[in-house]
Amino acid sequence: MTILVTGGAGYIGSHIVNELVDRGESVVVLDNLSTGFGDTVPAMAQLVVGDIGDGALVEKLLSEHRVQAIVHLAASSVVPDSVANPLGYYSNNTAGSLVLLKAAVQAGVKYFVFSSTAAVYGNPQTPLVGEDLIPRPMSPYGASKLMTERMLQDAGLACSLKYVVLRYFNVAGADPKLRTGQSTRAATHLIKVAVQAALGARDSMAIFGTDYPTPDGTCIRDYIHVSDLVSAHVEALGYLRKGGASTLMNCGYGHGYSVRDVVDTVKRVSGLDFEVKMQPRRAGDPAAIVADVRNIRRILSWTPAHDDLETIVRHALSWEQKLLARTPRALSG
Ligand code: UFG
Numbered sequence: 315m316t317i318l319v320t321g322g323a324g325y326i327g328s329h330i331v332n333e334l335v336d337r338g339e340s341v342v343v344l345d346n347l348s349t350g351f352g353d354t355v356p357a358m359a360q361l362v363v364g365d366i367g368d369g370a371l372v373e374k375l376l377s378e379h380r381v382q383a384i385v386h387l388a389a390s391s392v393v394p395d396s397v398a399n400p401l402g403y404y405s406n407n408t409a410g411s412l413v414l415l416k417a418a419v420q421a422g423v424k425y426f427v428f429s430s431t432a433a434v435y436g437n438p439q440t441p442l443v444g445e446d447l448i449p450r451p452m453s454p455y456g457a458s459k460l461m462t463e464r465m466l467q468d469a470g471l472a473c474s475l476k477y478v479v480l481r482y483f484n485v486a487g488a489d490p491k492l493r494t495g496q497s498t499r500a501a502t503h504l505i506k507v508a509v510q511a512a513l514g515a516r517d518s519m520a521i522f523g524t525d526y527p528t529p530d531g532t533c534i535r536d537y538i539h540v541s542d543l544v545s546a547h548v549e550a551l552g553y554l555r556k557g558g559a560s561t562l563m564n565c566g567y568g569h570g571y572s573v574r575d576v577v578d579t580v581k582r583v584s585g586l587d588f589e590v591k592m593q594p595r596r597a598g599d600p601a602a603i604v605a606d607v608r609n610i611r612r613i614l615s616w617t618p619a620h621d622d623l624e625t626i627v628r629h630a631l632s633w634e635q636k637l638l639a640r641t642p643r644a645l646s647g
Contacts, residue, residue: 316340320366320414321387322359323350326429326485327539328494330385331359333544344372345388354494355568367410369417376421377410382556383425384418385547386411389459392502393433393598396455407458408465419473425554426466426477428545430514432536432564432603433482434460438500441534441570441602443479445562445609452598460621461561470560478550483536483566486545486631487626495633504573505537505627508580509634512587518588521573523595526602532573534602536566539620540627549614561613566605567621575623583627587596 317334321327322343327350334341341359344366345352355361360379364371366388375381389407390396396403418426431455452459466477486505488495496506511519524531548567555592571579577590606629610616620626 315382316342317383317385317386318344318375318379318381319343319387320344321350321389321429322348322382323347323352323361324387325498326543327387328354329445329489329540329544330387330547332356332489332493335359337548342375342381344375344549348483349498351497354497360581363516366414367406369413372417372425372635373413373421375387376417381421381423383427383471383551384423385427385551386414387429389429391455393453396453396458397598400454403454403458408461411462411488412465415469419469419475423475425551426475427550427554428462428466428477428479430459430479431456432481432483432566432605434463435603438603439599443564443603444455444606445564448624452600470479476542476554476558477560478554479562480546480550480565481563482543483538483564483603485540486537487539487541487620490629492632492636495631495637497637504576505580505630508577509627509631512580512584512586512631513634513638515634518590518591520593521577522599524591524592525595528572528602530574532574533599534570534572534604536568536570536604537576537623537626538566539618539626540619545619546610546616547613549616553614563606563609563613564605565610566607566616568605568607570604570621572600579623579627583624584631586623621623
């Protein structure tokens with residue numbers, strides 16, 4: 315059975331595609347290459363360059379490849395951008411997903427794994443969040459993903475489509491074999507920014523906010539290695555294929571690190587020092603958010619293999635070094 319991976323040329327998508335291909339799955343990738351890179355898609359998977367919002371293209375693809383499962387990652391995912399361009403985010407993420415979902419239901423696709431986000435929770439009262447917490451997204455990005463969750467839930471009730479929603483926490487690191495990694499030039503994610511600073515691709519980096527109500531005053535996040543997130547997708551697909559009911563789960567490790575912890579770890583692992591400037595809070599950042607992982611542990615036979623900040627940072631550093639060796643300017647964005 316063919317699996318369609320939307321956004322399969324992106325950071326997380328390309329890791330998923332590599333793993334599925336390694337497992338002998340037949341994979342087709344739909345990606346508009348707005349942020350993805352075609353060369354990260356392995357030769358064994360077919361890359362179709364196009365948009366999830368192009369209904370005719372999606373219908374053709376689903377029927378030509380007799381797609382039975384969709385792993386849907388294609389989305390815009392930069393929180394501050396979504397605040398500046400909310401309608402662009404609703405258009406790309408929510409309206410685009412509607413087109414994809416309609417085509418999937420029409421084509422009789424059986425299984426759907428959806429890439430959602432911890433951003434649906436907003437700024438929680440207590441750091442540890444379970445899936446039963448009422449979502450209160452603070453950004454159009456979070457809201458656009460929550461709307462898609464809702465569409466999926468309603469569609470799942472009305473037809474035979476079975477789904478798993480995975481709410482990603484802070485994804486970082488790179489493929490341990492370094493086949494792919496976070497290649498986005500203007501990435502804003504903390505670990506990527508810090509390894510760029512360590513490698514001299516940035517003159518310095520900033521810590522946004524040192525007056526949060528946390529032990530060291532900086533924000534706390536649950537960083538998950540991208541390879542463990544990949545195995546969560548593989549397990550979710552396996553669960554659905556075995557007849558599992560539609561469900562929703564957090565994807566994290568259940569413990570967090572502060573921004574200072576991350577910066578210190580990057581300095582220690584790299585053995586390199588770099589300038590860190592203290593700056594005011596970044597708009598929209600929750601103080602602390604950590605996944606309650608009881609659901610994923612209970613429902614899927616998921617055992618993380620890289621639950622270790624040093625490992626995440628080491629793999630992120632190795633990937634960045636590889637990017638630098640390939641195209642020095644790739645690091646400067
Ligand atoms: N941070 C810095 N300096 C930087 C970059 C980040 O201090 O240069 C801080 C942020 O202020 C925040 C923390 O590091 O406190 C993590 O920031 P990221 O930008 O790495 O990640 P976010 O937590 O903002 O968001 C990420 C994804 C979202 C997703 C969210 C879920 O970007 O798509 O995790 O928690 F929704």
